[in-house]
Amino acid sequence: MKRSEGTALSVFLTVLVISSAWLFTQRYWWMPEVASVHGPAIDRVFSIVLVITGIMFVVLQLTLAVLVFKFGRNRDVQRRLWSRPRAEKWFAIVAGSVIFMVDVSVYSLGESEWLKAWKTAPADAALVEVTGEQFMWNFRYPGADGALGKTDPALTTSSNALGVDSRDPTSADDVLSTNQLHLVVGKPVRMRIRSKDVIHSFNLPHFRVKQDAVPGMAIEVWFIPTREGQFEIVCNQLCGLAHYRMKAFLTVESQESFSQWISQMTPGGK
Numbered sequence: 001m002k003r004s005e006g007t008a009l010s011v012f013l014t015v016l017v018i019s020s021a022w023l024f025t026q027r028y029w030w031m032p033e034v035a036s037v038h039g040p041a042i043d044r045v046f047s048i049v050l051v052i053t054g055i056m057f058v059v060l061q062l063t064l065a066v067l068v069f070k071f072g073r074n075r076d077v078q079r080r081l082w083s084r085p086r087a088e089k090w091f092a093i094v095a096g097s098v099i100f101m102v103d104v105s106v107y108s109l110g111e112s113e114w115l116k117a118w119k120t121a122p123a124d125a126a127l128v129e130v131t132g133e134q135f136m137w138n139f140r141y142p143g144a145d146g147a148l149g150k151t152d153p154a155l156t157t158s159s160n161a162l163g164v165d166s167r168d169p170t171s172a173d174d175v176l177s178t179n180q181l182h183l184v185v186g187k188p189v190r191m192r193i194r195s196k197d198v199i200h201s202f203n204l205p206h207f208r209v210k211q212d213a214v215p216g217m218a219i220e221v222w223f224i225p226t227r228e229g230q231f232e233i234v235c236n237q238l239c240g241l242a243h244y245r246m247k248a249f250l251t252v253e254s255q256e257s258f259s260q261w262i263s264q265m266t267p268g269g270k
């Protein structure tokens with residue numbers, strides 16, 4: 001490497017690091033405004049990870065810039081550096097251990113918040129089943145009996161998208177809604193997430209909820225919406241050609257408006 005190349009690369013790295021760090025200090029938060037009870041805890045873990053990786057980025061890239069500037073043009077100096085194996089060994093052990101310990105503690109912090117958020121749903125939580133399908137979201141409400149009717153993939157037809165078994169009496173009052181999810185503000189809700197075809201991901205960005213929808217599995221997450229309004233639901237797995245338009249809407253509203261909305265829907269669960 002010529003001297004000018006080394007200097008150019010180190011200047012580039014320095015500019016990159018300083019401009020990235022400057023963007024960071026502008027406190028621009030790209031996540032949508034939080035709308036669930038557990039959301040701020042997730043954001044906190046996110047910020048901690050961002051700060052740690054941000055510091056690592058600045059320190060490592062600036063070190064790289066200095067090293068490139070100093071040694072990039074001189075092979076002899078480079079060779080001499082590598083002739084101190086003891087120092088390098090200890091540096092590798094200490095740096096490796098520090099990185100490992102930070103990694104483990106951040107991981108356990110994230111895990112504990114995740115467990116707190118998802119562990120056991122309150123007994124009074126409402127239940128809604130979510131079924132991902134290329135390329136839409138089906139929502140099923142259990143009706144007054146609180147139980148969802150059985151489904152069987154063999155019963156699936158164009159007019160029975162989820163394969164609901166109408167011989168099961170609990171399916172009679174179930175309500176099915178396509179791409180429109182309504183929830184009551186301040187009320188815990190269990191979302192039972194399934195998929196009809198491929199792996200989708202049920203993502204509510206404002207609520208910091210994201211869970212894969214896996215064929216053959218019914219995975220539950222629960223949360224409490226804190227803000228009324230209209231929110232977007234997206235599919236977060238590249239699930240096929242029309243993945244980009246696999247979008248649905250969530251309306252968080254008062255108990256009265258919710259009851260009014262669900263009373264307009266046709267029960268029968270198909």
Ligand SMILES: [Cu+2]
Nearest residue numbers: 200235239246
């Ligand atoms: Cu999808």
